[in-house]
Amino acid sequence: MTMQITSTAPQAPVAPSRGRLRPLGQNEVRITGGFWGDRQSVNAAGTLRHIGARLESEGWLPNFDLAVVGGLPERRRGREFSDSEVYKYLEALAWEIGRTDDAALEQRFREVVARVAAAQEADGYLNTRFGHPGQGSRWSDLEWGHELYCLGHLFQAAVARERTRPGADDGLLGIAVRAADLVCIEFGAQGRDAICGHAEVEVGLAELARVTGEPRYLEQARLFVERHGQGTLRDIEWGRRYFQDDVAVRDAGALRGHAVRANYLASGATDVAIDTGDDELLASLRRQWDRTTARRTYVTGGQGSHHQDEAFGEDWELPADRAYSETCAGVGSIMFSWRLLLAGGDARHADLIERTLYNVVATSPAPDGRAFFYANTLHQRVPGVPADPEATSPRASSSLRAPWFEVSCCPPNVARTLASLDAYIATADDEGVQLHQYAPARVRTALPDGRVIAFDVETDYPVSGRIRVISRTDAAPGAEWTLTLRVPAWGDGARVRVVPADGGAAEERDAAPGAVEVRRAFRPGDVVELDLPMAPRLTAPDERIDAVRGCLAIERGPEVFALESVDLAVAGVDDVAQVALAPGAAPVDRDGRVWIDVVRHSGSDAGWPYGERVDERGGAASVAVPLVRYHEWAERGPSTMRVWIPAAT
């Protein structure tokens, strides 16, 4: 593995024009193993191949071929947004090629791009669902047509490619530029005063502007952001908040409506605020993130409480058993949080990214990377039915992971996130490097003044809480730089230790939640050790979260745990509904698992279930049961599961 040391545009999904922190790209940070390295390997070997095959067999890639031969609309297959899955797949391939330089993937990438290119109209229009003879006309269904949404994903794919293989001759950037030029004509200040019913084009245009230097694209992104809340979309049963077309972005108090749309829009709006210097908008987005995190986010980091409209609930409306917590909303939340982290350097944004990575993004795919959760419930009441490995599932009704969905946004969204994950590990500022996520990694970069920074990270986190950073650079005398290590909000009691390579005395001190800095003229072999407290802990919800009142969750490090019925034989029951936490129960680590004491419910099984208050659990014997990491649940067959466990009173 070789990496070029550079301080130019990073090989990363997000490259803001300004901000507190500069992202380090794939060319500067490389995950070398561990929890996330393993998942990246599965992503490459399992998920990307699986998606590639499904895009063919479902007809979503062949739709582009049909556009060329005039086979639309009769033979077209898939929903109106199926083009976007091809683009997300291309984006994932671009990141994976950037990461591993895999020749087979490069060949596949070029083949897919060629098929997409062939379907583009002379004026830049590109969509297999509209605009062909016998189809609805272009831009005729902005509420549900997803044309601009699809192009947003096309733009992100082109950005990924240009950042990882600048100047490549595959043609993807040209496709994107032609489409973006058309969008600017059709939807510019002199064009349609309209937006897309699913935000995404904003974030795609903003990054395309950064890659190409074309200010029209940024301006177009700005126009789309500003037009939200003007009510240009038709009203629908769930209200215009579904599309975020109810209130202007800068006037909103929290994310609301469809949770993926909301996060994509917030991400694009942040890009616009950064690149146009709109600090009022940026401050509003920060406040919206604060309230959304405080009142509309599950303990897993998941977002979206409604199945019906895949939407955020109201403040405190966070039902565990009807949690939608769509995988793609988790991906969108990471996009939004990452942009705010780069802008302001607030560790809380990195905390939520970590929580969401471990408990949403890592939960979705099966161990083989070929089946996925679309929704991520926190409470499974009845055992799921195993999915047919050959079939396509409705989007969210599977209670076990399914290989594909009619609305199959989640698999390629997970794939592009994992393939680009190296670029979410660390950032730099003028004085050093900040580590936000902990994984075995190799980091090589240079500060603007030329100071070279090189270190490796060794850790088995989150198995243990020890992270070792080993310096690999011999700094010039006096060339100090600052290594900043995030200490998660749960990390009270963390300690940091500096062990000089020259055998000098180690220094150790407390590292309070937030971040700890080590400023030093690092020499090769100097080691900085961070010890995060990894004892399992009981977590209580805010008392206003009605749905989990009287319950506790168990966490350890960044991982949320769950009670799963397949572990309950030791308690003589087969359903999580039958037990509660024993009074005073505390979780313990034993034999690589976390255990907790439970007692059996003694409720009656018949009759009217409302009446005088009685304590039904007095004197019940307790028994220790093992918990499962939430991201590993449902891997042992059908089961019931709950993250929030009733506390016996």
Added chain:
Amino acid sequence: MTMQITSTAPQAPVAPSRGRLRPLGQNEVRITGGFWGDRQSVNAAGTLRHIGARLESEGWLPNFDLAVVGGLPERRRGREFSDSEVYKYLEALAWEIGRTDDAALEQRFREVVARVAAAQEADGYLNTRFGHPGQGSRWSDLEWGHELYCLGHLFQAAVARERTRPGADDGLLGIAVRAADLVCIEFGAQGRDAICGHAEVEVGLAELARVTGEPRYLEQARLFVERHGQGTLRDIEWGRRYFQDDVAVRDAGALRGHAVRANYLASGATDVAIDTGDDELLASLRRQWDRTTARRTYVTGGQGSHHQDEAFGEDWELPADRAYSETCAGVGSIMFSWRLLLAGGDARHADLIERTLYNVVATSPAPDGRAFFYANTLHQRVPGVPADPEATSPRASSSLRAPWFEVSCCPPNVARTLASLDAYIATADDEGVQLHQYAPARVRTALPDGRVIAFDVETDYPVSGRIRVISRTDAAPGAEWTLTLRVPAWGDGARVRVVPADGGAAEERDAAPGAVEVRRAFRPGDVVELDLPMAPRLTAPDERIDAVRGCLAIERGPEVFALESVDLAVAGVDDVAQVALAPGAAPVDRDGRVWIDVVRHSGSDAGWPYGERVDERGGAASVAVPLVRYHEWAERGPSTMRVWIPAAT
């Protein structure tokens, strides 16, 4: 007011061929005022006129005219099931005419019937959405087309008319018979092996068989019931359980899927079980009622936990804040419970009817009878937006009552229930009369052996718990009969007293929950007084109902109460989310309202809402706030509301 004394087929919606109890119809029981009499008056003066006008202005009645002049499908308006609202309106008119003999309503009834009649095809087919040139062919969309569903409501309307005006020359019964004959040909044993995606035709056919004596209709109803669970409908995202086509009716463990469909099917299946002597099926339906009541019913009697598919949740899945509790599901539940009550005489079925009448059916309409709740949430988190009195709302998103809905099944369903409510008050068996619901009423009937029974009921129930039954018959010497009075399950401590007209000593005794019997040779002026305990009470949920763990509700008599934000100024807050019940709080009656002590929450308004358990309410001062009857909430403008109130720990 005159009433004919009869023991032939009652002037009532349900007339089983056998069973423990015989229903007394409008011709035998007449509500004379009080809580339900007032609502019947509003129903006649407000709701029926409102529905009649809307059916015209929405185009749903004119659709029938269009069928005649060839204006379909171009000018047709309304959803695929809009015909059914016309039929439910006819049913409501029929009962109201039976009750009050209103000449204007009679004229309107005949006019509507004539317009429906004109649209019927020569072979009996009748539907404005299918079967005409340019429309889908007949029976081509059994999943969603609702053709048989519409006919089921037509049959119920014809039954109502024939029971209230036997032999009337308006022609409605003939329309129904021609349509039913066609259904028997098309879907009989030699016809399509198929069912309708929305149950209703079963219950309509069964009653039509009872009215006409035509056994083919009962057999057709039986076939439809037996075909459920065969998977003849296409699978959908929510599974075939949505249509109750997942499991045979007799093999099911509980009601499931779409809550209106489930209750209508259970009602029709009960009719079939009764009239075919299928005691195995009847026993299964009783068990399903038991489990549905014990695990899938809200404290209001409401049913259906899911907005997305308007469906029952799993056992114990009863979120207050996402309660769908559709008004029509409440009507369907009353239909099912009433049939089981007639079959077996179990007071629990009458208890659920009462609970559902007071807390679902009475909650839906506004005081003027011109706006309705479609869904009946138990927890309103954000103040609703007042509905435009001229507009049509999406079905369930209104958090204030709305005048009409795109899916407007609820207004006519409430109307037909209230117009026929006299027939749900009392029953008879060979030895006497049973009073199941308490309202000021006049009762006149005769037992099979000729014993005449006549009494009046005087009560202001549920304002007070005193029900007075005053005998109006002079029984022949030795002609005793038994008056049975239901004592609700919450009625522990009830007392019954017999005060003879002749000045003899009164007898008084305890009346345990269930029923109390008074057997006597009643003389004119003899009085039986029942006193039900009406102190407000705290109600706790079964500990397995996750969504309301740690909360209590307040009830008084049959009425559920709620905390509404407009009453909270006295506590210095403006949102129900800001308070909890004070430790040890007990509700009290004062000045005609029920009051309870609450304390203010002190939760923080920012930051991650999950962490170590802390008691945030220590030492908070309590203040008494008034509660609102749940059926009266949202009548004072936008507000937040909750039935289940957190209990301070």
